[in-house]
Structure formats: C-alpha cells, structure tokens
Amino acid sequence: MSLARYAAKYRIYGHRYERDRYAAPHMQAYQKTRSDTIITSIQRLGHQNGARRIVEVGCGTGIVLRDLAAAFPDWEIIGIDASRTMLDQARRRTAALPNVRLVVGSADAVPLPDSSVDAIVAVRFMHLFRPSGRKRLVGEFRRLLRDGGMLLLEFYNRPVHMLRYILLMLCMRRPPSTYQHHYPTRREIVSLLGGEVRFVPVRAAGSRLWHALGGDKGVQMWLETCRTVPGGWLFVDEYIAVSGQHNGSGEAGTARPTVR
Numbered sequence: 557m558s559l560a561r562y563a564a565k566y567r568i569y570g571h572r573y574e575r576d577r578y579a580a581p582h583m584q585a586y587q588k589t590r591s592d593t594i595i596t597s598i599q600r601l602g603h604q605n606g607a608r609r610i611v612e613v614g615c616g617t618g619i620v621l622r623d624l625a626a627a628f629p630d631w632e633i634i635g636i637d638a639s640r641t642m643l644d645q646a647r648r649r650t651a652a653l654p655n656v657r658l659v660v661g662s663a664d665a666v667p668l669p670d671s672s673v674d675a676i677v678a679v680r681f682m683h684l685f686r687p688s689g690r691k692r693l694v695g696e697f698r699r700l701l702r703d704g705g706m707l708l709l710e711f712y713n714r715p716v717h718m719l720r721y722i723l724l725m726l727c728m729r730r731p732p733s734t735y736q737h738h739y740p741t742r743r744e745i746v747s748l749l750g751g752e753v754r755f756v757p758v759r760a761a762g763s764r765l766w767h768a769l770g771g772d773k774g775v776q777m778w779l780e781t782c783r784t785v786p787g788g789w790l791f792v793d794e795y796i797a798v799s800g801q802h803n804g805s806g807e808a809g810t811a812r813p814t815v816r
C-alpha cells in the first residue's frame with residue numbers, strides 16, 4: 557500500500573485504532589513487556605560516541621514513544637508516521653515530554669543525516685511491507701544508524717499465524733490475502749538484517765485466557781513458558797528482532813532464537 561493510502565486509511569481508522577487494538581486487559585501486559593524489552597536492549601548500547609537519539613518509525617499513537625521518552629529523558633526521541641490522525645494522538649500522549657519530536661513522513665526517507673541515530677524502533681510496522689519494501693526500509697535504517705547502533709523490529713511469528721490463516725480459510729471459505737509476506741520466518745529476518753539477531757518474544761497466543769486466569773502475572777508466566785520450554789516458540793505470537801548495526805561484511809547470521 558502506498559504512503560498516501562496508509563495516510564487515508566488511518567485518517568478514518570486512526571480514531572478507533574487504540575480501542576480496537578489495545579483496549580483488552582491482556583494487551584496492557586503486552587505493551588509493558590514490549591516497551592521494557594526495547595528499553596533494556598537500548599540501555600545495553602554503549603553510547604559514549606552516540607548521538608543520543610532514537611527514532612521510532614510508524615510510531616502511530618505514541619505508546620512506545622512515550623515510554624522511550626520517559627526512560628531516556630536526556631535523549632532526543634523522534635517519532636515518524638505517515639498519518640496525522642495517529643500523530644495527533646501521539647502529540648497529546650507525549651505533550652509533557654520535551655524530548656519528543658514528531659514528524660509526518662515516510663519511514664523510507666527519514667529527514668535526518670547519515671549515522672545520526674543510536675537506535676531505530678518499529679513495532680507492528682514491518683508486516684505492512686512486502687519483502688522488497690522491507691529491504692528498502694532496512695537500507696534506510698542502516699543509513700541512519702551510527703556505527704554500533706541498534707535495530708529493534710517487531711514481527712509476527714509465522715507458526716501461530718499460519719494456523720490462524722488456515723482456520724480463517726476453513727471458516728471463511730476464502731483465502732486471506734496477506735499470509736506469506738506478513739509473517740516472515742526468523743531465517744528470512746536474519747537474512748534481511750544480517751549478522752547476529754536476537755529474538756525476544758513479547759506476546760504469546762492465548763494471553764487473553766491467561767490474563768483471565770492470573771492477570772498480568774498469568775500472562776508473564778505463559779510468555780516465559782513459551783520462551784523457555786522446548787517447542788514453546790510455536791505459541792509465540794509477536795517478537796522483537798534485535799540487531800546491532802550490520803557492517804555489510806556479509807558474515808553469517810543465526811536463526812537460532814536467543815533470549816534475554
């Protein structure tokens with residue numbers, strides 16, 4: 557979908573985006589795990605020579621942006637999004653945080669100089685693009701990242717979504733259109749990003765039930781189980797791929813999931 561079409565889609569849908577996507581109680585636990593994962597990864601970055609700048613592309617209504625700005629008060633936190641409707645909500649959410657800057661624009665042409673960013677974050681964003689679009693985006697991210705910078709990109713996990721796809725197909729009797737490119741395999745992500753990639757699960761299928769049974773603790777326990785028990789990765793729904801800046805040397809990456 558083109559940038560203009562996304563902007564048009566979110567002009568209308570943007571008003572009920574949060575209600576649709578994040579209102580359920582188990583999604584609060586997910587939001588916290590997602591932000592904590594991103595923040596602790598960036599805290600591990602050596603930043604003596606850093607720009608002290610984080611960019612979140614497709615930042616939407618600013619949920620992660622707000623958490624980043626609060627965790628890194630001396631850094632500049634830039635959110636870029638194609639939709640004014642989404643950014644207006646982000647603006648309201650981060651109004652009290654002076655280190656946030658919001659930009660209406662495209663993630664594949666970020667108006668910042670080369671090597672001027674420590675970390676680039678994208679959540680619930682990369683799945684919007686086909687493989688060629690993802691490749692173009694990663695090229696832009698590498699241009700922006702300083703040497704030793706970090707990419708933190710969230711993806712949906714293929715097995716759970718393959719199952720959902722098959723069930724939907726059986727129930728609806730028509731194939732949903734976006735299965736393959738929406739959910740790349742971890743091997744495909746390693747080949748996209750190059751080098752070492754760390755995969756950190758942030759949400760598991762069935763969290764709604766676990767929340768009903770045990771609240772936030774129940775959700776965390778279930779996620780931890782999926783993370784550590786053999787075969788548990790099959791139940792992971794969303795994860796963050798964390799990659800240091802690739803130096804272009806083409807060294808072999810690893811598709812083995814490593815966890816914090």
Ligand SMILES: C[S@@+](CC[C@H](N)C(=O)[O-])C[C@H]1O[C@@H](n2cnc3c(N)ncnc32)[C@H](O)[C@@H]1O
Binds near residue numbers: 684
């Ligand atoms: C599914 S929403 C995710 C929003 C937010 N990251 C979240 O997790 O709640 C995708 C966002 O990406 C934005 N978007 C889509 N294509 C874009 C592009 N090429 N450049 C910048 N933002 C884009 C949309 O406007 C929308 O706000």
